[in-house]
Amino acid sequence: MNERDRKSYLAAVTDRFVRGGMDRREFLRVAGKLGLGATALGMGFGNRPFMLNKAVAQEQLKPSADVMAWLKDVGKPFAGTTLKLATESTPPSNAINSQLKQYFEEATGIKVEIEVLPLEQVLQKLTLDVASSLGTYDLYYIDQSWSASFSKDVFDPREQIEANAELAMPNYNIDDFLPALVDGISKYEDRWVGVPYDIPIFIMIYRKDIYEKLGLKAPTTFEELLNNSATITKEMGPTTFGYAGQMKSGHYALECEWTSMLWGNGGSIFSADKKFVGNDERGIAALDYYTKLKATMPPGVDGWTWDGQGQAVAQGVAASMLSWGEFFPYFDDASQTKVSGLCEAVIPPQPIALRKPSECGYGEIPGVGHQGGSSLAVSRYSKSPHAAWIFMQWATCADTQALITALGGGTGPTRASVYDDPRVVANARVGAGTTRHLPVVRETIAKYMGSEPDLPQWAQISSDTIPVGLGKYFAGNYGSSKEAMDDIGAQIETIVQG
Numbered sequence: 259m260n261e262r263d264r265k266s267y268l269a270a271v272t273d274r275f276v277r278g279g280m281d282r283r284e285f286l287r288v289a290g291k292l293g294l295g296a297t298a299l300g301m302g303f304g305n306r307p308f309m310l311n312k313a314v315a316q317e318q319l320k321p322s323a324d325v326m327a328w329l330k331d332v333g334k335p336f337a338g339t340t341l342k343l344a345t346e347s348t349p350p351s352n353a354i355n356s357q358l359k360q361y362f363e364e365a366t367g368i369k370v371e372i373e374v375l376p377l378e379q380v381l382q383k384l385t386l387d388v389a390s391s392l393g394t395y396d397l398y399y400i401d402q403s404w405s406a407s408f409s410k411d412v413f414d415p416r417e418q419i420e421a422n423a424e425l426a427m428p429n430y431n432i433d434d435f436l437p438a439l440v441d442g443i444s445k446y447e448d449r450w451v452g453v454p455y456d457i458p459i460f461i462m463i464y465r466k467d468i469y470e471k472l473g474l475k476a477p478t479t480f481e482e483l484l485n486n487s488a489t490i491t492k493e494m495g496p497t498t499f500g501y502a503g504q505m506k507s508g509h510y511a512l513e514c515e516w517t518s519m520l521w522g523n524g525g526s527i528f529s530a531d532k533k534f535v536g537n538d539e540r541g542i543a544a545l546d547y548y549t550k551l552k553a554t555m556p557p558g559v560d561g562w563t564w565d566g567q568g569q570a571v572a573q574g575v576a577a578s579m580l581s582w583g584e585f586f587p588y589f590d591d592a593s594q595t596k597v598s599g600l601c602e603a604v605i606p607p608q609p610i611a612l613r614k615p616s617e618c619g620y621g622e623i624p625g626v627g628h629q630g631g632s633s634l635a636v637s638r639y640s641k642s643p644h645a646a647w648i649f650m651q652w653a654t655c656a657d658t659q660a661l662i663t664a665l666g667g668g669t670g671p672t673r674a675s676v677y678d679d680p681r682v683v684a685n686a687r688v689g690a691g692t693t694r695h696l697p698v699v700r701e702t703i704a705k706y707m708g709s710e711p712d713l714p715q716w717a718q719i720s721s722d723t724i725p726v727g728l729g730k731y732f733a734g735n736y737g738s739s740k741e742a743m744d745d746i747g748a749q750i751e752t753i754v755q756g
Contacts (some may be wrong), residue, residue, distance in 0.1 A: 268292045268407075269389035276382040286718040291756075293714045295403030319664055319681065321361045322657040324428070329652060332425055333366025336645040340369045344383040345399035347374050348456045348632070349584065349669045353662040354653055362652055368645050377401065384408065393639035396646040400452055400633045402443040403717070409446040412635035415453050418647050425644055427651040434656060434673045442623075442709050443631040452635025453654050454672035459707060460518055460628040461698050463571065463586060464578035466602045468498065476604045477578070480522050480547065483607050487554035490577045500554040502576035504567040507729020510721045511563035514628050516728055518580060519551075520544040521624035521708050524611025528619035528711055534750045537743035540611070545731070545739040552732065560732060572597060580606060580626070583699045584669040591690035599688040603695035606706055618711070625708030663693060670699035715753050723749050 259267070268289070275285040345351040355372040363369055375383070380399055387395050388411045398412055419426055432453070435444075439454040462483075464476055469486070472493055477483035487500025504511040520527065525540035535541060552559065556575050559566070568585045570576040572595040579585075583603065592598035606626035615623045634654055636646045652658055659671045660679040671677060677700050686694040710720060724746060731742035 264292055265385070265389040268294060269385040272378075272382050272385045276378050283718070283722050286721055290715040290718050290753075294407045295405075295712065295714065295717055319661050321358075321661065325652065325655065325657045326361065326365050328427055329362060329365035329648070332427075332648055333368055333645075336642065336648065337367025339367075339642045339645045340371060341396045341642060341646055341649055342371045342373070342394065343397040343399065344373045344375055344380050344395055346377045346380050346401075346632070350456055350653070350659075350662045351399070353665045354658075357665055358658065358661055362649065366645075366648065368649065370649060387637070387639065391639045393637060393641045396637055396640035396642055397650060398452070398635045398637050399455070400635055402631045402633070403712075405444070405446045405451040405633065406712070408635075409449050409451045411638055412452055413638060413643070413647070414450045415635075415650075416450055418636065422644065422647060425647055425651075427648075427655055430651050430655055431675075434675050436672060436674055436703055438703050438707055439631065439672050442629060442707065444633040452633030453650075454631065455634040455654060456630075456632045457670050457672055457699075457703065458582045458584055458630040459670065459699060459702055460514075460580055460606060460626065461583040461586075461695065461702050462578070462580055462604045462606050463589070463601055463695075464604070465571070465597065465600055467600045468494070468577045476602065477607050478604075480607045480610055483578070483580075484547065484551055484554070487551060487578065491554040494577075498574065499556045499570075499576045500578065501551055502562070502567045502570035502579045503552060503555050503559045504562055504564045504581065505552065505555075505559050505728075505732065506561055506563050506566075506725075507733065508722070508726045509563050510725060511567075512725040512728050513720045514564075515580070516545075516548060516724065517710065518606070518626050518628045518708065519548045521612065521628075522607060522609040522626045523547055524609060524613060526613045526618040526622055526624050528622055530617050530619055532619035532754070534747040534754075537740065537747045540613075541743055542739050545728075545743060549732075549739065560729070571601070582630075583695055583702075586695040587690065587692050590688055590692040590694075593690065603698040605698055605702055620711035620713045620716070621709070622711040623707070623709040625706050627702040627706040628708050628710075629703075663696075664691070670696055670703065674700075713754070718753055719750055723753065 271288050274280045351374060359370045384398055400408055435454050439457055443454045444450050444452055472489060474486045477486050490500035504515050506512055523540055523544035525544045527536050529535045556570055564581055567579055567581055571579055572589055574596050586603050589595055589601045590598050609626055613624045634650055636643055636650055640646050656673050656675050659673050659676045660681050663671050664681045664685055676682060677696055682693050685692060727746035736742040
């Protein structure tokens with residue numbers, strides 16, 4: 259199948275899936291055969307957890323005068339243009355769409371239409387646009403698992419900077435993007451597939467008041483996490499439990515949490531020779547550990563994704579969780595939860611052992627800080643690529659990222675300088691939209707970030723094979739953890755071999 263036919267077939271398959279004409283398992287199988295990583299579609303079946311923060315007065319959050327002056331100058335030739343972007347509901351997209359794009363539109367005369375959609379519908383729009391080359395959308399929101407598939411359908415931002423010097427934003431500084439995110443989210447081979455736009459990542463969140471009441475310290479190791487959780491459940495159950503998991507059978511959320519447990523116990527999914535090793539000694543130890551930790555969790559955790567997990571902490575049912583950092587501002591919002599000011603964020607527990615990336619296959623990088631993430635890029639089929647490039651620079655520059663972070667809270671900035679921006683630092687206090695967890699997010703990105711393998715079949719494996727198998731194990735359908743992992747491994751080997 260040539261590239262054009264592959265794109266057309268992929269678009270047709272994705273469209274059929276979104277319209278309900280194909281089940282998720284079959285879609286993931288076919289998408290993998292077409293080379294599309296679709297791992298994050300598992301996230302499309304549950305909302306991202308962040309809430310838009312309105313704690314900071316609007317008058318305190320105006321764009322930089324220098325940036326506005328540049329927009330007025332560079333945008334004049336493109337006044338009257340309309341740009342379109344289809345995106346998942348994320349902190350940057352929501353903040354730009356609801357509160358910031360008005361500044362861009364007023365300064366440039368360029369109208370921006372942003373469609374905030376479930377992730378599977380974003381993929382549907384993207385695949386149809388790429389296959390038709392019609393340029394319906396000028397900017398692409400690209401989940402990290404899609405980078406390989408669409409790397410040739412977008413401009414490398416480094417090429418745009420060199421080719422369009424007259425449109426370059428002063429001090430845009432592409433080197434300011436965190437290197438780990440560039441490598442983990444926005445690069446495919448030697449190309450940049452846009453720039454890092456969004457970075458959800460696992461951090462450790464715990465109830466400081468409960469820990470202090472029982473004489474416990476924040477968990478720094480997996481052993482401490484288990485022991486602390488068991489103590490809390492014993493002393494405060496059945497009203498309060500030590501830990502909340504995201505363990506819904508068959509859901510990508512379960513794979514995410516299991517992966518952190520696996521990596522934290524010294525295991526990996528694949529070996530350097532690309533064989534499944536989740537069933538080796540370290541893999542079995544990891545699942546046994548996860549089983550013990552589950553015993554400290556509230557009843558019903560088998561039905562929770564990250565939504566149920568977050569609500570358990572927000573409602574005071576559980577005292578800790580290892581999960582997406584963008585939950586944290588929600589917990590601090592007294593108008594929405596019972597735990598404002600009671601939670602603390604710390605780096606994930608140190609692993610019992612940690613396998614090196616060179617010992618793993620398919621680009622897997624063990625690390626307890628499981629990452630997600632996306633890029634923003636200009637489409638090669640855009641009818642207004644210059645106007646789109648101006649918008650993209652503005653949407654991802656340090657000044658706009660600082661505004662997004664202060665307004666939207668939650669997810670960490672993708673630029674190093676934004677973590678030190680006075681507007682971001684000023685929000686590092688207890689309350690709605692807090693940024694007091696961001697130093698932990700930054701350190702986790704730099705030192706403890708874990709990345710899943712990158713192979714076409716990973717979509718099926720991560721969103722179906724592994725979470726379905728783990729769900730059966732926790733439901734008691736296997737005789738032992740070894741039997742469960744051996745069965746999962748055999749299925750994965752069959753899938754990988756095609």
